[in-house]
Amino acid sequence: MLFKQKKDLVGIDIGSSSVKLVQLREAKGGYQLVTLGLAKLSAEAIVDNAIMDSQSIIDVVKNLVESLKVKTKNVATSVSGHSVIIRKIQLPIMTEEEMEASIQWEAEQYIPFEISEVNLDFQILGPDSNDASQMDVILVAAKKDFVGDYVSLFKECGFNPQVMDIDCFSVQNVFEANYGIDDEIVALIDMGASSMNVNILKSGMSVFTRDIQVGGSAYNEEIQKRFGLNNEDAEKVKLGGAIDEVSSDDVTEVMNNATETLTQEVQRSIDFFSATSSDEKVQKAYITGGVSLVAMVRESLANRLGVPVEVLDPWRQVSFSEKEFDPEYLQSVGPVFSVAAGLAMRRMGDK
Numbered sequence: 001m002l003f004k005q006k007k008d009l010v011g012i013d014i015g016s017s018s019v020k021l022v023q024l025r026e027a028k029g030g031y032q033l034v035t036l037g038l039a040k041l042s043a044e045a046i047v048d049n050a051i052m053d054s055q056s057i058i059d060v061v062k063n064l065v066e067s068l069k070v071k072t073k074n075v076a077t078s079v080s081g082h083s084v085i086i087r088k089i090q091l092p093i094m095t096e097e098e099m100e101a102s103i104q105w106e107a108e109q110y111i112p113f114e115i116s117e118v119n120l121d122f123q124i125l126g127p128d129s130n131d132a133s134q135m136d137v138i139l140v141a142a143k144k145d146f147v148g149d150y151v152s153l154f155k156e157c158g159f160n161p162q163v164m165d166i167d168c169f170s171v172q173n174v175f176e177a178n179y180g181i182d183d184e185i186v187a188l189i190d191m192g193a194s195s196m197n198v199n200i201l202k203s204g205m206s207v208f209t210r211d212i213q214v215g216g217s218a219y220n221e222e223i224q225k226r227f228g229l230n231n232e233d234a235e236k237v238k239l240g241g242a243i244d245e246v247s248s249d250d251v252t253e254v255m256n257n258a259t260e261t262l263t264q265e266v267q268r269s270i271d272f273f274s275a276t277s278s279d280e281k282v283q284k285a286y287i288t289g290g291v292s293l294v295a296m297v298r299e300s301l302a303n304r305l306g307v308p309v310e311v312l313d314p315w316r317q318v319s320f321s322e323k324e325f326d327p328e329y330l331q332s333v334g335p336v337f338s339v340a341a342g343l344a345m346r347r348m349g350d351k
C-alpha cells in the first residue's frame with residue numbers, strides 16, 4: 001500500500017442534558033486532543049432517550065460545530081435506553097460468518113421486538129466457561145426507527161454518520177484505551193442526567209450490562225421540591241452556587257439523600273450481577289458522567305460496594321496543547337466527555 005487514507009471522525013454524544021463533541025488525532029502511544037466542546041439542551045429536547053424536538057437539537061449541534069470550526073463530516077455517535085437491547089447469550093460454537101448468516105434467526109428468541117424492526121449486531125466473546133461446545137455472544141438490537149431518528153438528525157446537520165455505537169460500549173472503549181485490559185472484574189458506571197449505565201467487564205469483555213432510568217436530574221427534583229425553586233436555580237444550587245434563603249447545610253442534606261438513592265440503585269444492579277453469575281464479584285468500579293463529579297458519589301458507592309471506586313479519566317492517555325486547552329478545565333470536566341471521547345477513538349469501519 002502506498003498510502004493509507006486518513007479518515008477522521010468526530011465523536012458526538014447527544015446526552016439528555018447536553019451535546020458533547022470530541023475530536024482526537026492518533027499520536028505516538030495514544031491520542032492528541034484536537035477539539036472539545038459542550039452545548040446544553042433544553043429539558044424537553046430528549047425524553048426517555050428519544051428525540052422529541054429534533055429542530056432544537058439540530059440548531060444546538062450546528063452552532064456547536066460552527067463555533068468549534070469542525071470541518072470533519074464523518075461522525076461517530078451512540079444511543080442507549082429502552083430501544084436498545086443488549087443480551088449475553090450462549091450458542092453452539094460457530095464462525096463469525098456462520099453467526100452473520102444466522103443472527104436474524106437466533107436473535108428472535110432473545111429480543112422482545114419484531115426482528116424486522118431492529119438493527120442487529122453481535123460480538124463473539126469466546127468459548128463458554130461451563131460448556132466447551134458453546135460460545136458466549138453479546139447480541140445487540142436497536143429499534144430501527146429510534147436509530148433512524150439519530151441518523152436523520154446528523155444528516156440534517158450536514159454529517160455522515162459512520163459509526164453508531166451504544167453509550168456503555170463507548171465508555172468501555174475509552175476505558176480500554178486509557179487503562180488497558182487486565183483480568184480483574186471491573187464495573188464501568190456512566191452516571192448521566194437521566195440514566196445510569198452499568199457495564200461489567202471480565203478480562204476486557206463485557207459480561208453484564210444494565211440501564212437504570214434515573215440520574216442527576218434526581219438531585220434537581222429533590223432540590224426543587226425542598227426549596228420551591230425552578231429547575232434553573234436548582235441546577236445552580238446543585239453545582240454549589242448560593243441562592244438567598246437556601247442554607248448550605250440543608251442543601252448538603254438533600255444532596256446526600258439523593259446520592260444515596262442513586263448509589264443504592266447502582267448497588268442493586270451490581271448485586272444482581274453477583275447473584276446471577278457463579279461466584280464472580282466486581283473487584284473495582286470506575287464512575288463517569290456528570291454525576292460522578294458530585295463530591296459524595298464516589299465515597300458513597302465505595303462504601304456500598306466495598307471495593308475501590310475511581311473516577312474514570314478519559315484523558316489519561318490523551319495529550320493536548322496547554323496553549324489551546326486549560327489543563328485544569330479539562331480535568332474538571334473529563335467525566336462529562338467520556339462517551340464522546342470513546343466515540344472519537346472509533347475508526348471508520350469499526351462495528
Ligand SMILES: Nc1ncnc2c1ncn2[C@@H]1O[C@H](COP(=O)(O)OP(=O)(O)OP(=O)(O)O)[C@@H](O)[C@H]1O
Nearest residue numbers: 015016017018192193194195216217289290291293
Ligand atoms: N460539576 C458537577 N457537579 C455536579 N453535577 C454535575 C456537574 N457537572 C455535571 N453535573 C450533572 O451531571 C448531569 C449531566 O451529566 P452528563 O453530561 O454525563 O449527562 P447526559 O449525557 O446529558 O445525560 P444521559 O446520559 O443521562 O442522557 C447533570 O445532571 C448535571 O447537573
Ligand SMILES: [Mg+2]
Nearest residue numbers: 015016192339
Ligand atoms: Mg450521557
